[in-house]
Amino acid sequence: xxxxxxxxxxxxxxxxxxxxxxxxxxxxxxxxxxxxxxxxxxxxxxxxxxxxxxxxxxxxxxxxxxxxxxxxxxxxxxxxxxxxxxxxxxxxxxxxxxxxxxxxxxxxxxxxxxxxxxxxxxxxxxxxxxxxxxxxxxxxxxxxxxxxxxxxxxxxxxxxxxxxxxxxxxxxxxxxxxxxxxxxxxxxxxxxxxxxxxxxxxxxxxxxxxxxxxxxxxxxxxxxxxxxxxxxxxxxxxxxxxxxxxxxxxxxxxxxxxxxxxxxxxxxxxxxxxxxxxxxxxxxxxxxxxxxxxxxxxxxxxxxxxxxxxxxxxxxxxxxxxxxxxxxxxxxxxxxxxxxxxxxxxxxxxxxxxxxxxxxxxxxxxxxxxxxxxxxxxxxxxxxxxxxxxxxxxxxxxxxxxxxxxxxxxxxxxxxxxxxxxxxxxxxxxxxxxxxxxxxxxxxxxxxxxxxxxxxxxxxxxxxxxxxxxxxxxxxxxxxxxxxxxxxxxxxxxxxxxxxxxxxxxxxxxxxxxxxxxxxxxxxxxxxxxxxxxxxxxxxxxxxxxxxxxxxxxxxxxxxxxxxxxxxxxxxxxxxxxxxxxxxxxxxxxxxxxxxxxxxxxxxxxxxxxx
Amino acid sequence: xxxxxxxxxxxxxxxxxxxxxxxxxxxxxxxxxxxxxxxxxxxxxxxxxxxxxxxxxxxxxxxxxxxxxxxxxxxxxxxxxxxxxxxxxxxxxxxxxxxxxxxxxxxxxxxxxxxxxxxxxxxxxxxxxxxxxxxxxxxxxxxxxxxxxxxxxxxxxxxxxxxxxxxxxxxxxxxxxxxxxxxxxxxxxxxxxxxxxxxxxxxxxxxxxxxxxxxxxxxxxxxxxx
Numbered sequence: 043x044x045x046x047x048x049x050x051x052x053x054x055x056x057x058x059x060x061x062x063x064x065x066x067x068x069x070x071x072x073x074x075x076x077x078x079x080x081x082x083x084x085x086x087x088x089x090x091x092x093x094x095x096x097x098x099x100x101x102x103x104x105x106x107x108x109x110x111x112x113x114x115x116x117x118x119x120x121x122x123x124x125x126x127x128x129x130x131x132x133x134x135x136x137x138x139x140x141x142x143x144x145x146x147x148x149x150x151x152x153x154x155x156x157x158x159x160x161x162x163x164x165x166x167x168x169x170x171x172x173x174x175x176x177x178x179x180x181x182x183x184x185x186x187x188x189x190x191x192x193x194x195x196x197x198x199x200x201x202x203x204x205x206x207x208x209x210x211x212x213x214x215x216x217x218x219x220x221x222x223x224x225x226x227x228x229x230x231x232x233x234x235x236x237x238x239x240x241x242x243x244x245x246x247x248x249x250x251x252x253x254x255x256x257x258x259x260x261x262x263x264x265x266x267x268x269x270x271x272x273x274x275x276x277x278x279x280x281x282x283x284x285x286x287x288x289x290x291x292x293x294x295x296x297x298x299x300x301x302x303x304x305x306x307x308x309x310x311x312x313x314x315x316x317x318x319x320x321x322x323x324x325x326x327x328x329x330x331x332x333x334x335x336x337x338x339x340x341x342x343x344x345x346x347x348x349x350x351x352x353x354x355x356x357x358x359x360x361x362x363x364x365x366x367x368x369x370x371x372x373x374x375x376x377x378x379x380x381x382x383x384x385x386x387x388x389x390x391x392x393x394x395x396x397x398x399x400x401x402x403x404x405x406x407x408x409x410x411x412x413x414x415x416x417x418x419x420x421x422x423x424x425x426x427x428x429x430x431x432x433x434x435x436x437x438x439x440x441x442x443x444x445x446x447x448x449x450x451x452x453x454x455x456x457x458x459x460x461x462x463x464x465x466x467x468x469x470x471x472x473x474x475x476x477x478x479x480x481x482x483x484x485x486x487x488x489x490x491x492x493x494x495x496x497x498x499x500x501x502x503x504x505x506x507x508x509x510x511x512x513x514x515x516x517x518x519x520x521x522x523x524x525x526x527x528x529x530x531x532x533x534x535x536x537x538x539x540x541x542x543x544x545x546x547x548x549x550x551x552x553x554x555x556x557x558x559x560x561x562x563x564x565x566x567x568x569x570x571x572x573x574x575x576x577x578x579x580x581x582x583x584x585x586x587x588x589x590x591x592x593x594x595x596x597x598x599x600x601x602x603x604x605x606x607x608x609x610x611x612x613x614x615x616x617x618x619x620x621x622x623x624x625x626x627x628x629x630x631x632x633x634x635x636x637x638x639x640x641x642x643x644x645x646x647x648x649x650x651x652x653x
Numbered sequence: 654x655x656x657x658x659x660x661x662x663x664x665x666x667x668x669x670x671x672x673x674x675x676x677x678x679x680x681x682x683x684x685x686x687x688x689x690x691x692x693x694x695x696x697x698x699x700x701x702x703x704x705x706x707x708x709x710x711x712x713x714x715x716x717x718x719x720x721x722x723x724x725x726x727x728x729x730x731x732x733x734x735x736x737x738x739x740x741x742x743x744x745x746x747x748x749x750x751x752x753x754x755x756x757x758x759x760x761x762x763x764x765x766x767x768x769x770x771x772x773x774x775x776x777x778x779x780x781x782x783x784x785x786x787x788x789x790x791x792x793x794x795x796x797x798x799x800x801x802x803x804x805x806x807x808x809x810x811x812x813x814x815x816x817x818x819x820x821x822x823x824x825x826x827x828x829x830x831x832x833x834x835x836x837x838x839x840x841x842x843x844x845x846x847x848x849x850x851x852x853x854x855x856x857x858x859x860x861x862x863x864x865x866x867x868x869x870x871x872x873x874x875x876x877x878x879x
Contacts, residue, residue: 233811375737
């Protein structure tokens with residue numbers, strides 16, 4: 043199996059082996075970890091099935107138009123993000139630079155999340171699973187205290203994996219096991235992106251398709267677990283009252299936006315390797331719908347497993363109470379079952395109330411267990427791992443689950459790296475004699491060295507910061523300027539003609555309206571709402587502090603000023619490139635005092651490639 | 654004869670009853686969870702099982718201290734409930750109507766816990782001596798952590814893949830370079846030696862412009878005048 047050398051077109055640009063590879067790469071980029079651990083959570087807290095309404099509205103008016111825009115731009119102008127915006131107008135080159143900057147920042151921390159997945163994966167080959175038992179303390183008289191007070195799963199995540207510090211200002215030391223895993227992850231990324239799309243195109247067949255297989259297996263397994271139906275009912279029961287809360291609409295809009303990986307520049311890079319005569323409209327609709335369907339499809343096994351976990355938690359709670367009661371009253375075993383527990387309790391409470399009060403029984407409520415909603419890393423590394431322990435054959439389930447997460451994240455990493463790689467290849471700074479392998483190697487090496495700071499004790503706090511500030515706000519700004527740039531600088535009429543060149547039909551009224559008015563307006567509203575919500579309360583984080591009085595609850599701490607400064611820097615840095623880079627042509631223009639036109643000449647750029 | 658025996662045993666029985674009661678000095682509570690441990694194979698707790706228990710405790714005492722002469726009759730059980738739980742106490746055979754100190758009993762039981770558990774087909778959790786803690790055995794850990802082994806396998810696969818691709822890339826590049834230098838060499842050679850093709854000197858033909866068949870070229874200015 044040898045990878046053929048690049049088969050260049052007349053313009054020397056590599057291309058996809060076939061259309062399926064391209065579609066799969068876009069889908070793989072869009073479908074990531076968020077589809078599995080953020081969408082089900084949002085569904086749960088925002089009224090179950092009712093959340094789908096704002097979600098699909100946002101998809102229709104924000105997701106699909108923006109996606110089509112990016113794919114058409116890349117395909118028409120056949121350059122990476124920086125080159126594309128430079129072609130549209132030298133003043134707008136900053137948008138491309140901003141996209142590139144965001145891709146760099148996100149690649150740095152995203153691969154560290156994959157490092158955690160890899161660490162759990164290589165620990166899944168043991169019997170028993172290391173997160174199922176608490177280790178003993180020093181003198182072997184009992185279990186380790188931190189582990190005993192929280193749970194074994196929490197202990198393994200916070201202590202054995204992250205070795206987390208109680209405060210973000212305490213950096214702790216570099217965790218050598220995480221460094222090893224980080225090196226491996228970057229090596230895998232290098233292996234797959236070594237020659238750009240020639241190698242990622244082959245890798246994507248595995249990384250994009252395998253997660254669907256595993257999701258199906260988990261679906262079948264999940265539905266057979268006890269309590270699965272409770273979880274699913276809880277998830278999908280619509281509560282239309284939540285739609286009155288604007289927060290729900292904001293979450294739907296942001297979820298669609300971030301889920302489709304818009305404004306990273308990766309999609310532009312992917313479509314730039316397409317032949318010009320390609321139906322980008324159909325591609326955009328396909329990718330967006332597949333992404334949303336995947337989110338829905340993934341929430342079914344996730345919620346089956348969560349329902350199972352809630353049910354077993356509820357049963358455990360009941361069982362513990364039952365044991366306390368039969369021990370206290372010396373009743374025969376199995377006299378109190380879960381079904382007649384309430385009958386017994388009321389009977390005993392009426393006859394021996396002091397004794398019952400003395401037992402300090404916990405109130406067991408299935409709804410309470412179901413209400414414990416978690417998203418993000420907590421869902422995967424704490425909740426799901428706990429559920430896996432309870433399944434028969436846990437090693438196999440753990441291995442499958444973590445390979446699936448790894449593939450989901452890796453295919454998104456391809457898009458991120460491509461968003462970094464492609465614009466660099468087009469810069470004149472990088473001489474043509476540097477082979478692609480060397481360039482990708484340098485990118486991966488530098489990223490690995492910078493990402494080492496995420497393997498410190500406080501690393502996961504920093505990743506949360508990067509995720510909340512670098513991977514959210516700048517994207518909204520960049521996307522807004524993208525739509526404005528195309529609709530009002532490049533002009534929609536020209537763009538429609540370009541798209542008609544590529545797809546063979548004029549974009550219909552839906553596209554015209556959304557590109558011109560609805561999408562920019564929607565983005566503006568979302569941006570304002572987002573900023574307003576962020577400003578309302580001082581940014582805080584939840585720290586894992588074993589010395590906290592209410593341990594195992596997490597301690598709410600406020601960010602110190604220097605950390606806040608970094609947060610603002612991360613959010614502002616990519617956005618500031620937009621006006622900053624626009625200054626250069628302005629200065630040039632003032633220097634030469636010529637009269638270049640603000641708008642590019644009336645040449646249909648797409649047509650130029652067909653000659 | 655019988656009346657004499659009764660007269661002797663009666664006070665002993667009363668004394669024994671006084672020794673074994675809940676929360677008595679040197680008495681321990683035991684709790685068994687037979688159904689939890691054995692499910693359908695659970696046995697019923699009857700007088701025979703009690704006899705076995707007394708025997709195991711006596712065995713434990715004897716094993717713990719060689720001097721001990723504990724008999725089965727020295728172990729007293731009382732307050733047996735349906736749970737199954739009861740209190741027991743070990744009387745001293747040498748001294749009259751006293752109980753063996755709790756610390757000794759505890760040490761003896763702890764030393765022989767495994768034997769006692771397996772006699773009843775139960776475990777630490779299902780045969781509980783409520784005041785006696787046990788040292789927990791550490792989990793078995795292999796010399797090399799398993800995850801390091803898996804990590805080594807994964808990393809070597811990746812490195813092999815990278816080396817393969819990089820070397821492949823270098824070879825392709827060498828081949829491309831060799832091909833282009835060969836082509837250059839051929840062109841050079843063409844200019845030095847007078848290669849003749851179909852009677853027309855090659856230098857007369859404009860090689861760089863592609864394949865031009867001089868016979869059919871209509872452009873007279875291409876050829877040197879004959």
